[in-house]
Amino acid sequence: MKPLTYQCLQMVLQEMSFLKRKELYAKCPAIRKQEERIGYRLNEMIINQSSRQCTIHIENFEVIINNFPKDKTKKCGVIMTNKKTGITVKQSINVDPEEAAEKWITYILNRLNTRIQNLKLYSSPICLLKCDCPMTVIKLTMCVHDEIPEDSGRSSWLKTTVPVKHLEAYTIFRDDTMKAALSVVIPECGPIDGEILSEWQARKIKIYRWIPLEGIIAYCTGLIESGRSIGFRCISWIEKPNMEHDMIDWLAGRLNARKTSRNGIKCCTVSLNDASELNVYGNFVERSDWLIIVVNARGTAVDR
Template sequence: MKPLTYQCLQMVLQEMSFMKRKELYAKCPAIRKQEERIGYRVNEMSVSQTSTHCWIDVDNIETEINDCPEDKTKKCGVIMTNGKTGATVKQSIDVDPVEAAEKWITYILNRLNTRIQLFYLIQSPICLLKCDHPITIINLTMYVRSEVPEDSGRSSWLQTTVPVRHLTTDRVFRDDTMKTARSVKIIQDDNIDGKILSEWQAIKISTDQPIPLEQIVIYCTGIAESGRPIGFRCESYIKFLNMEHSTLDWLAKKANARKTSWNGRKCFTISLNNASELNVHGNLDNRSNCLIIEVNEKGTAIDRR
């Protein structure tokens, strides 16, 4: 039987799960050099880090790196668990937890053509800042405390090959990966910065918390300056019921917008160009505090008398 060519081996390894690849890596020394150069196809991955602990889970392999080694002459403890079998391996190593996390994450991600279907970032995952190769992420969930440190020289926590298809986040801050995501869901953040949000390029945005009225004005005027394509839609909330009685008119005045109506709904409108306009309105329930911001063809809304 002839050995696999590099191209064939690459195709086979790329289709294998992370766990199967590591099992093959352990059993077949002959393929180790090739395996270490080929990107992973990961279904689900998470990175959570504090100053003393880091948890890196890749599919069914769970890794905890901590400052509590069993061997007290060492600096760091590493616990690896097979999530399927429950088998656990513990090791004490003479590297501090931050450096150990950096070595493990770069070993996994510093490979060309790495693709992750669902990626969770939690707390302050500074180990990721050591990763040099852009990766492909389909769905990204970020529970990160803040934007990247100023001295990192980076503009995002992750470098990606293409925009993330869907982002879920509990904070709005400046980050290039967040900025370019195609769709966004913002959860639990009741202090959204309208200026930063207006810089994000997503076509679909939703929030589950009210946006302060002043930030809605900043957001709408920011969109009017930068423009959005027809089909753009942002669904949010404001803190007041019976929005159509006065709130929309107040927002229209602050945003220098036209007071309009659309299909019986009170709204306000900002012209974007010769073909499109930004319309802001509630839904069909007058007692709802739902707020919809969308871009339509010019002439969709008509001026109120």
């Protein structure tokens, strides 16, 4: 029987679950060098790192790296659990927890053609900063407290091959991966910086947090300056829904916009170019707490 070619081995390994692949790695020393170069295709991965502990979930596998070693002569404790079998292995190693987490994550993710369907990052995942190989991430949840460390030389927590399709962001800060995401949902979170948000390139944004009116002004001003293509849409809760129609005229004054009407709804409009316009309005009768910001073909809204 002929051995598998590298291309065949790559196809087989990439279709295997993380645990099945690690089992094969343990049983077949002959494939280990090739396996270590082939990227994983993971359904779900969670990284939660703080100053005292890093918890990593990969599908049915969990590893916890902390500064509570069972052997007090060592620097770091490692707890690995197979969630499928319930088997847990505990070790104490003489490596700093931060370095151990970095080495473990780099070993798993720093491979070409890595693909993660659902990646969730929490707290401060500095273990990712040494991963130089871009990966493909379909859905990214960012529950990260801090901006990228200035001394990291990075412009994002995560390097990706293509823009993330779906981003869920709990904190707004400058990050190239977040900026390039195709669609964004912002749940209940901390303060929203309208200027930073206006730099994000997503065509669809939904914000489940009230934004102060000054934040709306900063956001719309940024959109007007940078421009967006027809089809862009942002829906956000607003700080003072009871202002109703008066708020639209107030926004028109602050944005130097035209007072218009769109499908019978009060609106304010700024022309972006010869073909498109930015329209801001709200359906204050049916749902008084939503403000809608869209880019339409020029002429969609008519002057009042």
